[in-house]
Amino acid sequence: QELYRTKYFPLDERVDVAHLAETIPGDSTAALSPIAKELNVVLVVPVFERDGNGKYYNSAAVIDADGTVLGAYRKIHIPHDPFFYEQSYFEPGNAGYRVFKTRYLTFAVLICYDQWFPEAARVVALEGADLIFYPTAIGYLKGDPLPHKDWLNAWVTIQRSHAIANFVQVAVVNRVGVEGPIRFWGNSFVSDAFGKVLKKAGDEEAVLVVDVDVSQNARIREGWRFTKNRRPETYKRIVSPLRPDTPREWGFHMPAEWEPHDATWLAWPYDPVTFPKRVKKVEQTYVRIIRELHRSETVNLAVRNAAMKARAADLLRSGGADVRRVKFHIWDYADVWFRDYGPTFVVNRNERKAGVVQWRFNAWGGKYPELLKDGHVPYFISERMGLPLFRPGIVLEGGAIDVNGKGAVLTTEQCLLNENRNPVFTKKDAERYLGEYLGATRVIWLKSGIEGDDTDGHIDNLARFTGPATVLCAWEDDPRDPNHATLKANHGVLKRAKLNVIKVPMPPARYDRVRGERRRLSSSYLNFYIANDVVLVPVFGSDRDETALGIIQNAFPGRRIAGIDCSDLIYGAGTLHCISQQQPHA
Secondary structure, eight states: OTTTTSOOGGGSSSOOOGGGOBOSSSHHHHHHHHHHHHHTOOEEEEEEEEOTTSOEEEEEEEEOTTSOEEEEEEOOOOOOBTTBOGGGTOOOOOSOOOEEEOSSOEEEEOOGGGGGOHHHHHHHHHTTOSEEEEEEOOEEETTOSSOHHHHHHHHHHHHHHHHHHHTOEEEEEEOEEEETTEEEEOOOEEEOTTSOEEEEOOSSOOOOOOOOOTHHHHHHHHHHOTTTTOOGGGOHHHHSOOSOOOTGGGTOBOOOTTSOEEEEEEEOOOOTTTSTTTHHHHHHHHHHHHHHHTTTSEEEEEESSHHHHHHHHHHHHHTTOOGGGEEEEEOOOSOSOHHHHSOEEEEETTTTEEEEEOOBOOHHHHTOGGGGGGGGHHHHHHHHHTOOEEOOOSBOOGGGOEEOSSSEEEEEHHHHTOTTTSTTOOHHHHHHHHHHHHOOSEEEEEOOOOTTOTTSSOGGGTEEEEETTEEEEEEOOOTTSTHHHHHHHHHHHHHHTTOEEEEEEOOOOOEEEETTEEEEOOOOTTOOEEOSSEEEEEEOSOTTHHHHHHHHHHHOTTSEEEEEEOTTGGGGTOOHHHHOEEEEOO
């Protein structure tokens, strides 16, 4: 199996595993070479390799029957998804694919994720492999919305298809057992060149001894003549880079929130863990929000199932909303924080096109593993809308950024440079990604966020653009309040950036008890949402509400201002901007 000497450590985003790596030749080959020679067998040895330059690879060494180490293949395709964080550990192999001529058989080794790429199997077949070994670590993820049997069937089918299309035998060796949130499904098997499964294991440890007839390969190859009738002159698209590459290269950028929308995206609340004893009250808050929004734009509303759709529709009707202005989307989501896990929409105004950026979502630095599945939502939306999908491969939540649509981005060091998001991530790295995926030409870095914000300093509680050079900034007058020093420092950064900075008071402190501990809630008037004809502003039943509403109204003279009571919503640790995502008009 893949990484045979260790647990599957890429389950975690970043842990120190350098001590598990070895060289080739190294400890494993030194132990196994004498055994190969003694027993006259050929061994495939998959290890975590460290080369002489300090780089790390997911590799497989091949030892011939006389004990000679013939070399190694380094995995070329490297995944990076929740619980498969391999790009945090492995360099992709750059020496190409390897075919090994051993005493008994000419074969190739491709490793795990390589199995989803038909090009790799075709190349090694053309280079003379009679059999492809696939040492693998794959299984079921807890909470995955796709049925387990569908994943397993797809996995078996893709490798049988390699056998059929390339006239080779295939031997797949997969990990078994449970490690963290993954149940590795085993089901190792051997397929002949016609895709027939000769022998298969179950989900427990097993040894398969299988006779294979590699002379079958040539007979089928001659009969079907797939390789002889290829048309490689038509395959240039295969070897060209995937296009589009980044939004900037294709003329996309992220517009300001006040620019025209086609729709707003929300997810209907349901979770009593997020809103203890408050779900029904939060539902009524959503009714008010949707009623305000659908006057000037469509509301796209996610619901988990048909029963939730019916309940939401009934509540909306009884609350005076026009359900015809609401588009329901059924999928299995975990929570309502659409701003952070949902898509960032980008537009190309010249071509009147929109696109979707899918940042990686790791539940605010791994704080809530049960919410990780929401990271797939941008993909669902891009598929349903037929929009190009851009994947930067870095962790970023939508609430961590605010843009003016003219190239400026507001963010915080506390969030974007936090080790729990992107380890070893510098300002230069962040600015490059913001430039390529949002069209940023200037990044303004605030230091940190308000007390009680478990998002580690999201900007949408601190400072918001209301025009190309105007910013509303959260402010706390009371020097005894822990937020005073932080917000004063942020105000100074914005002033030095030569912006027109307008102070907005903070609401009075509110507290809750979480697991027996008293915590401050991250309430802020800056968590407003700008729709086509209205700005939804969170209010909390405070005497400061009217002051904040007046300041925000002055910042948006052409829009209505609607104060939305968020006294219940804030117990989920966010309010209006956190739950919403704008879909700009292209």
